[in-house]
Amino acid sequence: MALALENVSKHFGSLVAIRNLSLSFDVGSIYSIIGPNGAGKSTVVNMIAGSYSVTSGTIRLGATALNRLPKHRIAQLGVSRTYQNLRLFDGMTVLENLEVCFFPQSWLTFLTGAKRLSKAERLDICHACLAEFHLSDVADVLAGDLPYGRQKILELARAFVTQAPIVLLDEPAAGLNHTETKDMAAMIAGLKREDRAIILVEHDMDMVMSISDRIDVLNYGELLCSGTPDLVRTNERVQEAYLGTTEELDDIRKLAQSRRAQGGLRANAGIVRH
Amino acid sequence: MGNSVIVRRLGLLAVLALCVVLLALVPYLPSYYVRVADSILIYIILAVGLNLVVGYAGLLDLGFIAFYAVGAYAYALLASGQFDIHLPFIVVLFIGAAAGAIAGVLLGFPVLKLRGDYLAIVTLSFGEIIRIAINNADELTNGPQGIAGLDRASLFGLPLTSPVHFYWLLLVLTVIVCAGVYYMERSILGKAWRALREDQDVVRGLGINTTTLKLLAFALSAAIGGAGGVIFGAFQRFVSPESFTFQESLLVVLIIIIGGVGNIVGVIAGAVVLVILPEILHFAAQYRLLIYGVVLVTVIVLRPGGLVSPRFNLGFIIRKVRTLWLSPSKT
Amino acid sequence: MFDYFLQQLIFALAIGAIYGLIALGYTMVYGVMRLINFAHGEFFMLGPYIYTFLFSGLLGLGGLAPVLDSAIAIVASFVIVGLLGVAIERFAYRPLRAYGRLAPMLSALGMSIVLQSAVRVTVGPQPVHFPAIVESTPIDALGGMVTTVQLGILAAAVLLMVGLALFVNGTRLGIWIRAASESWTTSSLLGIRVNRAVSLVFFIGPGLGAMAGIMYASYYGIMQPTMGSVIGLKAFTAAILGGIGSIPGAMLGGFLLGAIEVFGTAFLPILSFGYIGTEYRDVFAFAVLILVLLFKPAGLLGETVSEETTVAKKDY
Ligand SMILES: Nc1ncnc2c1ncn2[C@@H]1O[C@H](COP(=O)(O)OP(=O)(O)OP(=O)(O)O)[C@@H](O)[C@H]1O
Ligand SMILES: [Mg+2]
Numbered sequence: 001m002a003l004a005l006e007n008v009s010k011h012f013g014s015l016v017a018i019r020n021l022s023l024s025f026d027v028g029s030i031y032s033i034i035g036p037n038g039a040g041k042s043t044v045v046n047m048i049a050g051s052y053s054v055t056s057g058t059i060r061l062g063a064t065a066l067n068r069l070p071k072h073r074i075a076q077l078g079v080s081r082t083y084q085n086l087r088l089f090d091g092m093t094v095l096e097n098l099e100v101c102f103f104p105q106s107w108l109t110f111l112t113g114a115k116r117l118s119k120a121e122r123l124d125i126c127h128a129c130l131a132e133f134h135l136s137d138v139a140d141v142l143a144g145d146l147p148y149g150r151q152k153i154l155e156l157a158r159a160f161v162t163q164a165p166i167v168l169l170d171e172p173a174a175g176l177n178h179t180e181t182k183d184m185a186a187m188i189a190g191l192k193r194e195d196r197a198i199i200l201v202e203h204d205m206d207m208v209m210s211i212s213d214r215i216d217v218l219n220y221g222e223l224l225c226s227g228t229p230d231l232v233r234t235n236e237r238v239q240e241a242y243l244g245t246t247e248e249l250d251d252i253r254k255l256a257q258s259r260r261a262q263g264g265l266r267a268n269a270g271i272v273r274h
Numbered sequence: 275m276g277n278s279v280i281v282r283r284l285g286l287l288a289v290l291a292l293c294v295v296l297l298a299l300v301p302y303l304p305s306y307y308v309r310v311a312d313s314i315l316i317y318i319i320l321a322v323g324l325n326l327v328v329g330y331a332g333l334l335d336l337g338f339i340a341f342y343a344v345g346a347y348a349y350a351l352l353a354s355g356q357f358d359i360h361l362p363f364i365v366v367l368f369i370g371a372a373a374g375a376i377a378g379v380l381l382g383f384p385v386l387k388l389r390g391d392y393l394a395i396v397t398l399s400f401g402e403i404i405r406i407a408i409n410n411a412d413e414l415t416n417g418p419q420g421i422a423g424l425d426r427a428s429l430f431g432l433p434l435t436s437p438v439h440f441y442w443l444l445l446v447l448t449v450i451v452c453a454g455v456y457y458m459e460r461s462i463l464g465k466a467w468r469a470l471r472e473d474q475d476v477v478r479g480l481g482i483n484t485t486t487l488k489l490l491a492f493a494l495s496a497a498i499g500g501a502g503g504v505i506f507g508a509f510q511r512f513v514s515p516e517s518f519t520f521q522e523s524l525l526v527v528l529i530i531i532i533g534g535v536g537n538i539v540g541v542i543a544g545a546v547v548l549v550i551l552p553e554i555l556h557f558a559a560q561y562r563l564l565i566y567g568v569v570l571v572t573v574i575v576l577r578p579g580g581l582v583s584p585r586f587n588l589g590f591i592i593r594k595v596r597t598l599w600l601s602p603s604k605t
Numbered sequence: 606m607f608d609y610f611l612q613q614l615i616f617a618l619a620i621g622a623i624y625g626l627i628a629l630g631y632t633m634v635y636g637v638m639r640l641i642n643f644a645h646g647e648f649f650m651l652g653p654y655i656y657t658f659l660f661s662g663l664l665g666l667g668g669l670a671p672v673l674d675s676a677i678a679i680v681a682s683f684v685i686v687g688l689l690g691v692a693i694e695r696f697a698y699r700p701l702r703a704y705g706r707l708a709p710m711l712s713a714l715g716m717s718i719v720l721q722s723a724v725r726v727t728v729g730p731q732p733v734h735f736p737a738i739v740e741s742t743p744i745d746a747l748g749g750m751v752t753t754v755q756l757g758i759l760a761a762a763v764l765l766m767v768g769l770a771l772f773v774n775g776t777r778l779g780i781w782i783r784a785a786s787e788s789w790t791t792s793s794l795l796g797i798r799v800n801r802a803v804s805l806v807f808f809i810g811p812g813l814g815a816m817a818g819i820m821y822a823s824y825y826g827i828m829q830p831t832m833g834s835v836i837g838l839k840a841f842t843a844a845i846l847g848g849i850g851s852i853p854g855a856m857l858g859g860f861l862l863g864a865i866e867v868f869g870t871a872f873l874p875i876l877s878f879g880y881i882g883t884e885y886r887d888v889f890a891f892a893v894l895i896l897v898l899l900f901k902p903a904g905l906l907g908e909t910v911s912e913e914t915t916v917a918k919k920d921y
Binding site: 049050071072073075080091100104119122 | 462
């Protein structure tokens with residue numbers, strides 16, 4: 001199954017967040033989308049997942065045009081995602097956070113004859129998934145009570161538990177420390193499968209360079225360059241605009257670091273209520 | 275060790291027996307107390323129904339009493355001299371529940387895409403519209419005079435005429451409704467509702483049609499409201515728009531909040547407190563409402579999460595009883 | 606026909622202005638606290654009672670011209686009801702901030718019961734006469750009949766609304782209020798004393814409500830403890846109609862609701878050949894509300910909340 005963006009644009013009022021973007025993703029690989037802040041990476045993810053409408057152009061999954069479908073239909077067709085800022089169900093247990101993903105998609109299964117998971121099957125799958133993501137020990141802990149790093153992993157697990165063919169990860173390493181980021185990279189690399197496309201938005205260059213099969217560089221909503229990590233690293237335009245001078249590379253490093261710091265702050269932000 | 279287990283089991287038995295005995299003794303109290311008990315049970319049923327929407331799905335419905343009115347008027351129209359239709363109670367009970375559910379879906383379809391407080395005010399308006407419409411549809415409902423002389427109900431040949439009869443009926447229904455809702459709460463549907471309460475966009479992102487999910491909550495709770503209304507009609511044998519004011523909707527919401535949102539045990543406690551409180555305050559005559567209000571605000575400010583802690587729920591009690599009984603060594 | 610229309614128009618404007626003033630209180634409180642202040646209708650009711658009490662007291666003391674007595678009593682009612690609002694927020698709502706939306710709302714409901722029954726206990730439940738502030742003399746305008754009271758209400762309400770608009774848009778305190786409604790967290794990070802903004806809102810809102818109450822009572826010449834319930838509900842409807850949280854929206858919603866109600870009830874029986882009568886007046890207001898929300902879920906001037914905006918807000 002292939003996901004394709006064809007001449008997609010997204011305007012927010014007068015701001016053009018994405019301009020005539022065409023990209024295609026096939027199962028079996030890990031794709032990374034990188035670019036400076038505000039380049040439009042999250043916008044791409046949100047458009048594919050149906051959170052944002054598309055101003056012009058088409059997004060296709062196989063032969064189906066996604067951008068006319070309601071969001072839950074897109075998810076049912078096999079697009080799952082994580083969010084740039086954690087959006088777990090804090091008041092539910094870790095296990096329940098996964099279980100909800102198996103809510104029957106239609107109440108008419110007895111008519112259509114589609115198979116519906118029994119409770120035992122559902123729990124088996126969820127427990128297997130928890131084991132895979134090293135979360136078994138906290139299965140009955142409220143998601144909101146987990147430390148930030150494990151919440152990030154839980155969100156990752158939630159995106160993978162239904163075996164969706166298209167998985168969108170929006171900055172899975174944001175706010176994680178160095179070791180956690182490395183673990184996260186290894187974990188995502190290990191999730192690569194023949195029947196699955198992983199689309200990763202990330203600021204951590206080490207992670208992106210080490211696990212991606214293809215990197216798409218966005219700048220001001222336009223595709224700057226696209227290719228293997230080596231190609232992108234050596235591409236002149238990218239070097240000029242993005243990785244070019246060591247100075248700027250440092251900037252990016254710093255940015256990634258400040259992002260981590262920010263992520264730490266954000267993790268606590270939930271306490272400030274009003 | 276062995277001794278303490280026996281003691282604990284006996285203690286448990288004693289508590290259970292006490293509950294049963296207390297419930298069984300109610301019918302021997304003077305009629306006034308039986309009526310209060312009936313009223314408590316009706317409000318428990320209503321609040322448990324509304325709790326599906328408010329507590330589990332997180333949708334604030336301030337017009338719940340409209341569904342109650344639909345049920346009550348279903349009985350008034352289908353089992354009285356009004357149109358000389360005399361259907362049996364049990365049939366009307368189902369019709370009332372179905373009519374409630376249909377009204378719930380009809381209301382739900384257009385308004386469920388509204389967020390939070392807008393939903394509150396629209397449901398509130400809906401409740402008012404229903405009441406005013408009943409008040410003015412003279413040919414059908416006799417308007418403000420209401421409909422009197424509803425049929426004496428009977429169930430499977432047993433008469434349902436005195437408060438004691440209704441006490442037993444309501445007790446059985448309360449148990450059924452609580453058990454049903456408890457089961458639903460633990461099913462995947464209940465989990466989806468709770469997720470919906472926390473983050474609707476993410477729920478949609480998981481491939482769940484949130485509109486269906488909300489409609490389901492609305493319809494189920496409205497069905498319970500409708501059934502409650504039928505019983506109310508059969509019990510009073512008189513209905514008028516007076517009984518279905520906004521204040522009644524609020525009372526049911528208050529019961530849920532005072533008890534503890536989303537918790538059946540809390541709802542029961544809330545119903546007991548809020549039905550008994552005005553009765554106790556009878557002595558205070560004109561100051562009654564004032565005291566009621568002061569108590570209400572004080573309770574909310576002092577215990578904003580409700581009187582009953584969310585951990586002390588039906589599941590907790592059942593687990594406790596089960597472990598104590600089946601494998602007491604674990605406790 | 607035309608003079609009938611004109612008469613109805615003035616009536617609609619007067620009642621709409623009153624709705625608008627009350628709606629402002631709902632909308633401002635909602636803006637900063639995301640709270641439906643169910644007690645707000647009671648401030649409306651308290652206005653005329655406190656005014657009457659003060660006015661007759663001052664009159665009894667003598668020494669001042671009755672006009673001055675009246676003016677002092679009006680200003681004092683604004684202040685007293687405003688302070689009451691501040692106190693209620695402080696003791697009944699503020700402790701509940703961390704407990705979601707339901708608890709404060711119910712506390713507000715409880716406060717509504719307390720205020721209403723307190724008045725009932727002190728002065729009795731029956732409607733009482735409200736002393737006229739302006740002598741009601743009919744004026745013949747453009748063939749229609751307009752009373753001085755109607756014109757007075759309209760003028761006073763417009764004055765108050767303009768004053769509020771100037772205050773909110775032009776002064777430092779007003780900007781605090783707007784910032785706090787925009788984003789609580791950001792405002793507090795910027796050093797805005799959000800609690801002061803809240804207190805201010807709880808002073809102005811109930812004060813305006815009290816003014817609306819005085820206008821309403823002078824229009825009908827009576828007041829009673831339950832007068833705030835239905836009007837409060839309708840004014841809230843007006844706030845939603847205009848888009849809750851939006852100050853111009855509340856004013857627009859008030860006038861619009863007034864017009865809808867007055868013209869709806871006046872012309873509905875004619876249009877429906879007498880089948881739908883004036884008793885559907887209240888239904889009418891609510892039905893319009895539902896219709897508007899179906900097509901414009903955020904109200905007329907409200908900020909639309911779609912997933913696009915929430916996603917972006919959660920991201921940053
Ligand atoms: N809902 C929205 N409304 C208005 N503007 C938006 C919205 N979402 C995104 N934008 C704008 O679109 C541009 C691209 O934003 P986007 O979130 O896609 O950036 P990004 O590449 O993900 O950046 P970051 O690395 O900071 O996450 C930005 O200028 C942003 O302000
Ligand atoms: Mg982003």
